[in-house]
Amino acid sequence: MGRYLGLLSRQLRTSALLAAQYRWDFVVDGVVSLFFMATAIVPLFVVYGDASRPGIPGWSFGEALVVTGWFILLQGVLDGAVNPGLQAVIDHIRKGTLDFVLLKPADAQFLVSTARFQLWRVTSVVVALVVFVIAFSRVGRAPAVLDVAASLVLLVSATLLLYSLWILIVSAAFFVVKVDNLTYLFSSIFDAARWPSSVFPNVLRFVFTFVVPLALMTTFPAEAMLGRLESSALVGSLLGTLVFAAIARWTWLKAIGHYTSAGG
Amino acid sequence: MIEVQQLTKHYRVHKRPPGLAAALKSLFKREYTAVKAVDGITFDIKAGERVGFLGPNGAGKTTTLKTLAGLLHPSSGQVRVDGHVPQKREAEYLKKIMLVMGQKQQLLWDLPPAETFEMNRAIYDVPRADFTRRMKELGDLLELGELVNKPTRQLSLGERMKCELAAALVHGPKVLFLDEPTIGLDVSMQVVMRDFIRRYNEQYGATLILTSHYMDDVAALCPRVIVIDKGTLSFDGKLDDLVQKVRPEKRVTLRFSQPVTREQVSPLGQVVTCEGAQAVLQVSHDQVNSVVGRALATLPVMDLNVENPPLEEVMSELFARSRANREEQAA
Structure with missing residues (x-):
């Protein structure tokens, strides 16, 4: 365990060095990410800006803004910690350098998952906090301490879910030849998480809760923060996350087996 | 340290016939062939x-x-x-x-x-x-x-x-x-x-x-x-x-004080090249001594060199032979 923590800090150091190498990229990426975060909020103004529209049933503007805050936070996790690693694996498979990873005496999944981080995405956390403050001032009260704690637990589980989805996608990359578009596919599906899951028709809501569990990532934590998530939903989503993570790990091991027994 | 016994590695490769019609057909029904990358080593x-x-x-x-x-x-x-x-x-x-x-x-x-x-x-x-x-x-x-x-x-x-x-x-x-x-x-x-x-x-x-x-x-x-x-x-x-196994012959390179003709050199052995004042002969292993002796006696030799044929040639001959063997067996 200690060794893996050491490895993680080594990988983080590498990412920091890489970020420092390209200072202008840093600035440009920062500006672009602020722009995208701003656009995450705009749709809400479209829906709630006109008083004659009904808004989203069951969600006031302030409450829906909490979901947006979670979306920005998770988007930060996705772009900062998950997608860069996904891209690294796809590059490895394309260039045939995954062999080097597989020959290292450390868990291959750990090595590829921690290979790249976009550290400046930490800005998402700051922006999300600002959005939460605005949201709760609209709601007119501060969140309860226990509710915040529950939402933090869900943050951990949401991150694990996101990561497991990512591992499943990477595993697919071992079987299909053209994998470059997978990251785009993932990002565009993830985009649906900006809305409270109740905006979707029943079928999609079911899919986004149980198949591609986007609701667990943003709507559930937001509800927890607002103090209206049933504790059974909390426990259920934690268990679901663990099952999902186990499936992802199992699929990854299968995919690696397939790679080594077929690759040339 | 390393032991390998009867190692085989076969791949199943999707046969891709030429032409659009065949390509469309292969979307639904694929034929596979086994490629023997390693076959009993x-x-x-x-x-x-x-x-x-x-x-x-x-x-x-x-x-x-x-x-x-x-x-x-x-x-x-x-x-x-x-x-x-x-x-x-x-x-x-x-x-x-x-x-x-x-x-x-x-x-x-x-x-x-x-x-x-x-x-x-x-x-x-x-x-x-x-x-x-x-x-x-x-x-x-x-x-x-x-x-x-x-x-x-x-x-x-x-x-x-x-x-x-x-x-x-x-x-x-x-x-x-x-x-x-x-x-x-x-x-x-x-x-x-x-x-x-x-x-x-x-x-x-x-x-x-x-x-x-x-x-x-x-x-x-x-x-x-x-x-x-x-x-x-x-x-x-x-x-x-x-x-030795593939090319038992040696290469004898002769350099002369004046240009010589191919006819002058050819009695000594198989001529690989003969240009101006230099000739390269291919001579079987046990003949080297007598060929060198005769060359010194009959031609204006300034310098000579005896060596194995270039490895590249040895290898290409080895592979050409085994290819020929395979084709023969297949026929």
Whole structure:
């Protein structure tokens, strides 16, 4: 365990060095990410800006803004910690350098998952906090301490879910030849998480809760923060996350087996 | 150290017929053929040996090497390296081996090689003191100097390859798998790499297997060669014996004080070239003495040289023969 923590800090150091190498990229990426975060909020103004529209049933503007805050936070996790690693694996498979990873005496999944981080995405956390403050001032009260704690637990589980989805996608990359578009596919599906899951028709809501569990990532934590998530939903989503993570790990091991027994 | 028995590796490959209609049809119904990349190879390699794998492209060299490293699972047969079954890829095994591929790199492209060395130190769990000592030795042997602190993308191919080798040796492996380590390098850099590999083998007693297209690499590094052709082993022994077996003739190069004609030279033996004041003859092993004697007596010889035919020629003849054999069998 200690060794893996050491490895993680080594990988983080590498990412920091890489970020420092390209200072202008840093600035440009920062500006672009602020722009995208701003656009995450705009749709809400479209829906709630006109008083004659009904808004989203069951969600006031302030409450829906909490979901947006979670979306920005998770988007930060996705772009900062998950997608860069996904891209690294796809590059490895394309260039045939995954062999080097597989020959290292450390868990291959750990090595590829921690290979790249976009550290400046930490800005998402700051922006999300600002959005939460605005949201709760609209709601007119501060969140309860226990509710915040529950939402933090869900943050951990949401991150694990996101990561497991990512591992499943990477595993697919071992079987299909053209994998470059997978990251785009993932990002565009993830985009649906900006809305409270109740905006979707029943079928999609079911899919986004149980198949591609986007609701667990943003709507559930937001509800927890607002103090209206049933504790059974909390426990259920934690268990679901663990099952999902186990499936992802199992699929990854299968995919690696397939790679080594077929690759040339 | 390395035991391989009846190793086979077959791939199932989707047959792709030409034409749009056939391509559409293959979307629904595919025909597969089995490609025998390696088809029943057996050999043993002792600790500390330097062995060269020779063979044309697609002969099965890299497949065999990757199977030994544990990257590919054999279709059948037994492979053991230092008591381990490679395909299990146990941490203990992986710490004993290294693989360098001339066409692929593990160095982090945008960072100095020193960062990759540090990363590998952490992954292989090498104690700091061992790491410092080993990096110093490798730095001296490979003359790395300040190279390790320059971003990899700014290094020349040769410099990069030296650092690539150092990165693969951070953990002091006992078995070295080198797949075309000198590909694309200029002649002087090839010599540097060869010297280093030989010295590393002598100093640390490491076992090494090398595949290369440059026969000079194999001639300079490997007392023993294994020839793989179409997935089967067609020769295993000393390089000199291979040359003897395929081309028992020697090359006699004669330089004259004045131009001579082909007719003057041809009674001595088979003429390979005859231009101006130089001729090259091909003479069977036991005839060399008498041919040289006659040449000195009858022609204005200034200088002469006797050597084996170039390895490239030996190999292409060997492969041409085995191809002819196969075609004969198929017919």
